[in-house]
Amino acid sequence: MTLLPSGPNSGIVFRRTDISGGGRTIPATWGNVVDTMLCTTLGNADGVKIGTVEHLLSALCGAGIDNLMIEVNGPEVPVMDGSAAPFLFLFECAGIVEQEESRRYIRVLKPVSVGDGGKRATLQPGNGFTLDFEINFESTAVARQNISVDLADDFFKKEISRARTFGFLHEVEHLREAGLAKGGSLDNAVVVSGNKVINEDGLRYEDEFVRHKVLDAVGDLFLAGGSLIGHFAGICSGHAVNNKLLRALFADPDAWCYTEIDSESDQSAAIGAVWAAEAPRAAIAATA
Numbered sequence: 001m002t003l004l005p006s007g008p009n010s011g012i013v014f015r016r017t018d019i020s021g022g023g024r025t026i027p028a029t030w031g032n033v034v035d036t037m038l039c040t041t042l043g044n045a046d047g048v049k050i051g052t053v054e055h056l057l058s059a060l061c062g063a064g065i066d067n068l069m070i071e072v073n074g075p076e077v078p079v080m081d082g083s084a085a086p087f088l089f090l091f092e093c094a095g096i097v098e099q100e101e102s103r104r105y106i107r108v109l110k111p112v113s114v115g116d117g118g119k120r121a122t123l124q125p126g127n128g129f130t131l132d133f134e135i136n137f138e139s140t141a142v143a144r145q146n147i148s149v150d151l152a153d154d155f156f157k158k159e160i161s162r163a164r165t166f167g168f169l170h171e172v173e174h175l176r177e178a179g180l181a182k183g184g185s186l187d188n189a190v191v192v193s194g195n196k197v198i199n200e201d202g203l204r205y206e207d208e209f210v211r212h213k214v215l216d217a218v219g220d221l222f223l224a225g226g227s228l229i230g231h232f233a234g235i236c237s238g239h240a241v242n243n244k245l246l247r248a249l250f251a252d253p254d255a256w257c258y259t260e261i262d263s264e265s266d267q268s269a270a271i272g273a274v275w276a277a278e279a280p281r282a283a284i285a286a287t288a
Contacts, residue, residue: 108230
């Protein structure tokens, strides 16, 4: 995967370098989500897809990067360690530059809610970008966890970015029998067997499970086409419900509006420190 500088107002765009000819670019927008099983997958009209985009998008949102071309020579973003932290490290190594354009936010104007069984997600008006999340699993290793997050200053980097994706051993075995999750291991996920975390190094946060769900939600919601100004509340929601929520938001023109912010003080009031990317070329060499 290679991250390339991109001009103002160009947005986040993926490009498959292993495919020749046209039709290999995929803008990172909610309307291009074509699959939400296990991860968020984007696709275009030519059938080109790129999967596992949520962790990278979460890091981009956390770093405030609006414009970037992402080249990938395969159908999936490298999973790294299952969190967003390696991507943030890459951004910091390359450098992030503020561009001479007002930054466009999506402001939530009225509550929008969607649900699917016991899973539910809501967006409502608010200041900055805040999130509440609750999960509840039968395994006592996870159990019921909840967290309230304000993505201002360095909170994402310090408290969310290192939370790894997680799964249950019996589910992983079934997925591998079906030819899926072949690259999954204890190096890139927290694995729970019964009521025990089997990773030798344990957890990075006491409530790492719910923090990773927040990480996923931040990435999925960044597919709005920019950072949100509002409050998200999720109850056991995943990629499918998160995308369904964005579709419901944009289906109602009275529920949102664009807001441009250009001064540093106004930016801080809206969502904390924000930036735009026009950094030197940087690359990750990793197996997806």
